Amino acid sequence: MKKKDVNELFVTCMNDHKEDFYRLAFSYVKNQEDALDIVQESIKKALLSIDTIQKSGSIKSWFYKIVVRTSIDFLRKQKKITLVDDQMIDFLSQGKVDAYHDIDLYNTLDELPTQYKTVIILRFFEDLKLEEIAEIMDENINTVKSRLYRGLKLLRIIIAEGELV
Structure with missing residues (x-):
């Protein structure tokens, strides 16, 4: 070009x-x-x-x-x-x-390791496709999928533990 x-x-x-x-x-x-x-x-x-x-x-x-x-x-x-x-x-x-709008979600996101946080933010807050995220992160698409899955699972666990307290 x-x-x-x-x-x-x-x-x-x-x-x-x-x-x-x-x-x-x-x-x-x-x-x-x-x-x-x-x-x-x-x-x-x-x-x-x-x-x-x-x-x-x-x-x-x-x-x-x-x-x-x-x-x-x-x-x-x-x-x-x-x-x-x-x-x-x-x-x-x-x-x-x-006025706390989804404060638990944002605080929990900050607790996640950067690799999971980045995938979740790009997927759900920036509404990017998994292929685009893989390109942005220089990762294999399967790695992005597993990080998304693990990140969401970790997010659920942390939020659930917070509700028990």
Whole structure:
């Protein structure tokens, strides 16, 4: 493919799916600014390696892979530090009524190993097909299926244990 064509396809993909990429990054870091930083860093990485794209149809999956890896790298770097942003402090100090939508699910997802969490997020939150997830994660489709199955099973076990307490 010509470099000009690849660049145009990349820009089109970014415009068409920017919310999806942001949502994916946010699902890892749970912070608006960090999610935007991850997407920005992912775009930078993509532009530096855009020459590696072989097929035009794989741009979206290719960029999803970059966002996932950048998110995981970010979490590894930030693992030692847990900061609370100003919005959270303001919210907590106002004493508003708590609105927890599926909080158990999100907390349990955070407890899962990264390999399971990634597959579940891409499958159910990003609504990607198993083949696309396999391409994003550079894994065999059977590996993705087994990680999805094991991740869901682990999710059920953790949630069930929490209900017993």
